[in-house]
Amino acid sequence: MVVCCLKLYLTVFVYVNSQFFLLCNMEESAVQHKVWLADQLNGDRTSADSTCDLILTSEGQEFRVHKNVMMLVSNYFKKMFTIEMVEKYKESVDMKKIPPQRLAKIINFIYSGKIEITEENVLDIVDDAEYTENEALKSHCCSFMLDAINVENCLTFRMCAQRYNLDEVLIKTNQTIVENLAEIALLDDFLQFEVDDVTAVINQNNKSCEEGAFFAIVGWVNYNPCDREKFFLKLFSLLDLNALRTNFLLNQVFEENLVQNNVCLHLLGDAFRKCTKLHCTDNFILIAGKNLMTDCVIYDMITRKSKQLPKLNSGRVYACAVKFGSKIYSLGGAEDKGGSNACSTVEMFDLDEPTEWNKLPEMLQTRVKCGAQHMKSEIFVVGGINKLFGTLSSCEKFDMKTNKWTSIPNLLVGRFGHGTANLRSVLYCVGGYDGEKDLSSCERYDEEIGEWNEITPLNQARRCLICVVLDEHIYAIGWT
Incomplete structure (x- = not known):
């Protein structure tokens, strides 16, 4: 074997x-x-010949337990029976601070690792876990709270997290407050915050909801203006005013009485100046055209002087252009003044190295009067017209990292002479002409979804327009 x-x-x-x-x-x-x-x-614990050597009591009810088991799980009992305390030599210990129903649940958890935790009882359980120094039970409560945090309970959970040093719960409740600040700032619990609590929330704000943060600060101060007005400047200075819309700065912030002091107005003035600078530029660039097909000129609006830039490699009219950082892209257009001979060529000019236009890979299709926008590191070209296919609904994008063109889904309606805009990384196509009539229809392309969707039409059909984004709005300007 x-x-x-x-x-x-x-x-x-x-x-x-x-x-x-x-x-x-x-x-x-x-x-x-x-x-x-x-x-x-x-x-x-419940057998007739039990070997339990300790009785815990609460409001007259008795619970038999094993000292060693209680000591292994709870530092409260470990210290009670390992150092010289009166209870060390007693066979019965009165748990005055824990009601019998809760004490029974704690004992059952110690022996079985099981306990029912709900939103209604979690605060009591974590309180008992802290009192008995039961880290395993405290960890269970922490896990439950992390899953259960919402707008309604986040302020209550936050106070509990602060009291018992539940760091993960504190971080998540702060995040929930920040994400729902406008709604939470109206709750009584928020209005009872101390200034340090409000400061912590504003500091954790991810700058995407500064409007809500502003209203939260104003509401908190106005709840008790006599005691809190002195904190307004400190809290106001924590806001990123540059992240606020110009209209909001003008109509909400500037009109607030609490802002009417020299320091706050100075901060507001700085924000206005930076905002204006972001929306304006000191110069603009003219690229080619019907009578100057390769010429490029930069015009300084401050000095009111123009300067010739290097010529395009290929003459073009009715082309589209995109600026991304210091680089300017000229795409498609027609090689003849009449605009009938569509091309697919693309050139790039770097304002940081203004020596020449550089040729880039050609588009997948020839296009005249198309629209173009950049999103992230890609240039999107939509619609247009050419001799072979007429009005185009096809679209494509150019990856500036890989220098490659790829097709994207077609427009719902083919068009040329339309406007395009990039708002919050969503591409918008506005108006235009379909070869028979001017269009009022508008579409938007969400790259994450990968499809075009029709949106609210223009009030008036128009073509050969331009689109401008300002303060989260798209303005359609031009021929009707």
């Missing part, structure tokens, strides 16, 4: 006379033994 043992993934096999016999799964057996032992100890 040949006998050998093979251990594979904690499972033991015995090889006897050309046959394998499964003995046991060691890991599963160990788990089963732990469960069995816990059940035996828990059952011993």
Whole structure:
């Protein structure tokens, strides 16, 4: 007889006379033994011949337990029975601060690891866990709270997290407050915040909801102006005013009485100047045209002087252009003054190295009077017209990192002479001409979804227009 043992993934096999016999799964057996032992100890608490050596009492109710078990799980009991305390020599300990129903649940958790936690009882349980220094139970409460945090309970959970040093819960409640600041700022619990709490929330703000943060600060101060007005400047200075819309700065912030002091007005003035600078530029560039097909000129609006730039490699009219950083892209257009000979050529000019126009890979299709916008590191070209296909609904994009063109889904309505805009990384196509009539229809392309959707039409059909984005609005300007 040949006998050998093979251990594979904690499972033991015995090889006897050309046959394998499964003995046991060691890991599963160990788990089963732990469960069995816990059940035996828990059952011993209520048996007639119990070996329990301690009685816990609460409001006259008694609970038999094992000292060693309680000491292993709870530092409260460990200290009670390992240092010279009166309780060390007693057979019964009165748990005055914990009601009997809650004490029963804590004891059951210590023996079984199971406890029912709800939004209604979690604060009591974490309070009892802290009192008895039961870190395992405290961790269970923390996990529950992280999953249960919402707008309605985040302020209550936040106070609990601060009291008991639940760092993860504190971080998530702060995030929830920030994400829903406008709504939460109206709650009584928020209005009861101390100034340090409001400061912590504003500091954690991700700058995407500064309007809500402004209203929260104003509401908090106005709740108790006599005591809190002195904190307004400190809180106001935490706001990123540059992230606010110009209209909001003018109509909401400037009109607020609390802002009417020299320091706040100075901060507001700086924001206005920076905002104006963002929306304006000191110069603009003219690229080619019907009578100057390769000429490019930069015009300084401050000095009112123009300067000739290097000529395009290929003459073009009715082309579209995109500026991305210091780089300017000229795309498509027609090679003849009449605009009938559409081209697909693309050139790029770098204002930081203003020596020449550089040729880039050609578009997938020739296009005249198309629209173009950049989003992130890509240039999108939509619609247009050419001799072969007439009015175009096709669209494509150019990856500035890989220098490659790829097709994207077609427009719902083919068009040329339309306007395009990029608002919040969504591409908009506005108006235009379909070869028979001027269009008022508008579409938008969300790259994450990968499709065009029709949106509210223009009030008036128009073509050969331009689109401008200002303060989260798209303005359609031009011929009707």
